[in-house]
Amino acid sequence: MKKTLTRQQYIDLYYYMRLNRAVEDAMVKLFRQNKIVGGLYSSLGQEAVSVGTAYALEKRDWLAPMIRNIGALLVKGVPPRDVFMQHMAKYDSPTKGKDGTSHFGDLENLHIVSPISMLGDLIPVMTGVAIGARYLGQKIVAMTWIGDGGSSTGVFHEGLNFAATQKAPFVLVLENNLWAYSTPVRRQVPLENLADRAKAYGIQSYIVDGNDVVEVYSTAKEAVERARAGEGPILIEAKTFRRLGHAQHDPAEYVPKEMRAYWEARDPILLYEKFLAKGKILDEKGRKEIEEKIDSLLVREREFAENSPMPPPEFAATGVYCTGDDCHKIRPKWERPIAEVTPPKSSVAAVWTVPGFGAGKSTSGKASPIHFGDTQPQPAAAEPERKAAPNGKSPAKKMAKAVVAAASRKARR
Numbered sequence: 001m002k003k004t005l006t007r008q009q010y011i012d013l014y015y016y017m018r019l020n021r022a023v024e025d026a027m028v029k030l031f032r033q034n035k036i037v038g039g040l041y042s043s044l045g046q047e048a049v050s051v052g053t054a055y056a057l058e059k060r061d062w063l064a065p066m067i068r069n070i071g072a073l074l075v076k077g078v079p080p081r082d083v084f085m086q087h088m089a090k091y092d093s094p095t096k097g098k099d100g101t102s103h104f105g106d107l108e109n110l111h112i113v114s115p116i117s118m119l120g121d122l123i124p125v126m127t128g129v130a131i132g133a134r135y136l137g138q139k140i141v142a143m144t145w146i147g148d149g150g151s152s153t154g155v156f157h158e159g160l161n162f163a164a165t166q167k168a169p170f171v172l173v174l175e176n177n178l179w180a181y182s183t184p185v186r187r188q189v190p191l192e193n194l195a196d197r198a199k200a201y202g203i204q205s206y207i208v209d210g211n212d213v214v215e216v217y218s219t220a221k222e223a224v225e226r227a228r229a230g231e232g233p234i235l236i237e238a239k240t241f242r243r244l245g246h247a248q249h250d251p252a253e254y255v256p257k258e259m260r261a262y263w264e265a266r267d268p269i270l271l272y273e274k275f276l277a278k279g280k281i282l283d284e285k286g287r288k289e290i291e292e293k294i295d296s297l298l299v300r301e302r303e304f305a306e307n308s309p310m311p312p313p314e315f316a317a318t319g320v321y322c323t324g325d326d327c328h329k330i331r332p333k334w335e336r337p338i339a340e341v342t343p344p345k346s347s348v349a350a351v352w353t354v355p356g357f358g359a360g361k362s363t364s365g366k367a368s369p370i371h372f373g374d375t376q377p378q379p380a381a382a383e384p385e386r387k388a389a390p391n392g393k394s395p396a397k398k399m400a401k402a403v404v405a406a407a408s409r410k411a412r413r
Ligand SMILES: Cc1ncc(C[n+]2csc(CCOP(=O)(O)OP(=O)(O)O)c2C)c(N)n1
Pocket: 068, 117, 118, 119, 120, 146, 147, 148, 149, 150, 151, 153, 175, 177, 179, 180, 181, 242, 246
């Protein structure tokens, strides 16, 4: 850990890591009381990654969290009550009780894209956000996270390659917590450093100690600035450890005891407290004040969430599919007039037109059958527009002959 931040920044990082842990601790209690709807994931021991990386973003920037990034949501400004209510499927939650866990976004104010369960899919989506904003003249950076397991999906590679070719202002945080469900990273990828994946796309990468919040933040800040300056996407591998099982149902007995002990001794909050005390940035009194502030905030937030009603039953039958014009409309806040960013209408006439195309008519002028099974062979006279080839044969007949010849060749084999 280096001393290069302002005092307020150091304190902020501490506050958000503690808040991240306290919110998740409170949710474990809610889970045990059967008040959480669906699974509950944990970022215990990984708080420095979510908090340190999201803290490097500006208000205008965009992020999309994955299951272990509640810390990033809190840093971006999501109130803890929204996190509680979303997990409890309450009517006042961001999705009004539809969908669960951290599956919600805020496109208008906080610039949060909702998580996508299919691992890796957020990479092309956030690349799209990044290049879309650049198209609109906004100097934003988009960020998302992926696990060690998720970095082996096809869309990870397609997405990162796409981001690289587009030089998208995009930062991808690869949270290498050594496990994907019960699969250790060693058994699913033959690389020592997952940051090496960046070489395949010709992009820059960093490796950080994911349990050192100052290192995570400083690296993410540099990466965000470089991406914003137009250097293209950047991959950060944060080396850390998943301290609990995949979700609440998983006791993770497959994790070797020594491995767990090693990482428990490297708890990111304890390491940071030592650093803050040694650097005389936060004394015991200040630490207690933060603790009390978080405790009383969460009592209020949890009470609000518990008092929020469940959605009325009939609500389950609405809003799932678009039913009208007003449904799911996303109105962009255009920074330039829409006409300016809409490509001009093409003035080039099509070189090759298909008679009747799009008019529901066949080339004969009759209504086209819809199902291919209904298609009747067209009489030769139905194709008067087709020009004869120099040798006097029509291209269609020539093609039909070639197809027949190919078919009989295949049949002879
Ligand atoms: C494409 C895809 N495959 C499988 C899954 C099921 N799944 C959800 S989380 C997970 C493990 C992910 O491990 P990792 O990416 O290392 O993230 P971590 O849980 O360690 O944070 C799997 C296999 C999924 N959601 N999407």
